[in-house]
Amino acid sequence: MSYDALLWLSFGGPEGPDDVRPFLENVTRGRGVPPERLDEVERHYLHFGGVSPINALNRAAIAAVEPLLDLPVYFGNRNWHPLVERTLAEMKDAGVRRALVFPTSAYGGYSACRQYDEDVERARAAVPDAPELVKLRQFFDHPLFVDSFADAVRSAATPFGDDYRLVFTAHSVPLSADAAAGPPAEGGHRYSRQVAEASRLVASQVGVAEYDVVWQSRSGPPQVPWLEPDIVDHLDVLHAKGVANVVVCPIGFVSDHLEVVWDLDTEARDRAAELGLGFGRAATPNGDPRFAQLVAELVAEHVSGAPARKLSDFPAAGCTVNGAPCAPLCCEPARRPAR
Structure with missing residues (x-):
């Protein structure tokens, strides 16, 4: 055609x-x-x-x-x-x-x-x-998409050597919306499963066995459950566990949307500085x-x-x-x- x-x-x-x-x-x-x-x-x-x-x-x-x-x-x-x-x-x-x-x-x-x-x-x-x-x-699972993010993670992690926690983020959605993202027999369509799979593929490329998948940019009414935890809240948890450095990979975004430059480069980076955490942010691929x-x-x-x-x-x-x-x-x- x-x-x-x-x-x-x-x-x-x-x-x-x-x-x-x-x-x-x-x-x-x-x-x-x-x-x-x-x-x-x-x-x-x-x-x-x-x-x-x-x-x-x-x-x-x-x-x-x-x-x-x-x-x-x-x-x-x-x-x-x-x-x-x-x-x-x-x-x-x-x-x-x-x-x-x-x-x-x-x-x-x-x-x-x-x-x-x-x-x-x-x-x-x-x-x-x-x-x-x-x-x-x-x-989300195309090799060029995965390779680009993997190289971006390596670059962001350079100042920390191997001493960092890798954290993937994507835009949160209501739990009900995530559940509606495909018939049970086709669960691969579900947004959170695809984000988790893309994160696994990138972490594997980088050679990182343990990592976290968290969420950002929630915008709905507080009484409606959304995908959690939020990235800023998660930084507090990592700090309490003694993590020294964090590399954040915005796996859910193909470019630096305002959600990336505000939620990650502003709010998350500022919170990391308050906690004394080293903070690196992987580039988006476009x-x-x-x-x-x-x-x-x-x-x-x-x-x-x-x-x-x-x-x-x-x-x-x-x-x-x-x-x-x-x-x-x-x-x-x-x-x-x-x-």
């Missing part, structure tokens, strides 16, 4: 102070996030001038990928400009009839996978005669040339029938056509309890 383009589909982020509140309202619409939580997160963005690094990082990654493909690459976002609806209209006007979609998330789960299907479906509904869109698969090569390989699976490269036996889920989910019940949103 032939394709005319690649749509690079991401989360989006504000690019100035006036963008911050409307962006956050887009992100949280319908989720019952209390206004005081939005106020708190707004302060985080304003601490960095109201600019998220994510759009600039995506543009740099696209510039690295384009020379590796025989396809033009278009950039669209879920929550902020350039919004995917506008990008899809541009693609149609340029004569694109069928395109692949690369979502900038390696994992399953509702926000990380199924919601990108909904983005595709919404955008196509808004654009008459829209191009056909085929979303690429999840890539500035690594291997990330561009990874995207090119995912495209080649469709364009030329190249075999999928994987380091685990978890399902290679995520390939969807025009927003149709890859499997019944896969990555469904959590259902809210009846009131």
Whole structure:
């Protein structure tokens, strides 16, 4: 099957102070996030001038990928400009009839996978005669993804020799959302299981036998259980156990989202300093040339029938056509309890 383009589909982020509140309202619409939580997160963005690094990082990654493909690459976002609806209209006007979609998330789960299907479906509904869109698969266990993080961990650990505790972090989600991330027979789709598997693969590459998987960036109501422990709380636990140095690997992120630069480089680093812990943070992969090569390989699976490269036996889920989910019940949103 032939394709005319690649749509690079991401989360989006504000690019100035006036963008911050409307962006956050887009992100949280319908989720019952209390206004005081939005106020708190707004302060985080304003601490960095109201600019998220994510759009600039995506543009740099696209510039690295384009020379590796025989396809033009278009950039669209879920929550902020350039919004995917506008990008899809541009693609149609340029004569694109069928395109692949690369979502900038390696994992399953509702926000990380199924919601990108909904983005595709919404955008196509808004654009008459829209191009056909085929979303690429999840890539948390791709060897280039694992290799990039493994080298980043080694680099961050250099000042500590072998005297450090390796801690992997990913964005927390409600426990109910994690449980809804795939049928029991296809548990490999579950977000927390995939994060754990990616962490295991990276730790194995580095040669670390004992490590921790923790969470960050919780944003929901306090009465709703989320994946725990939180990274900052976990630093207190490690300090109490006599750990001297910590290397944190943001395995759940492909680039330095604001959650990385605030939750890890600011809050976690500051808490480590208060405790007297040595602190290293592994880089995220999208500035690594291997990330561009990874995207090119995912495209080649469709364009030329190249075999999928994987380091685990978890399902290679995520390939969807025009927003149709890859499997019944896969990555469904959590259902809210009846009131």
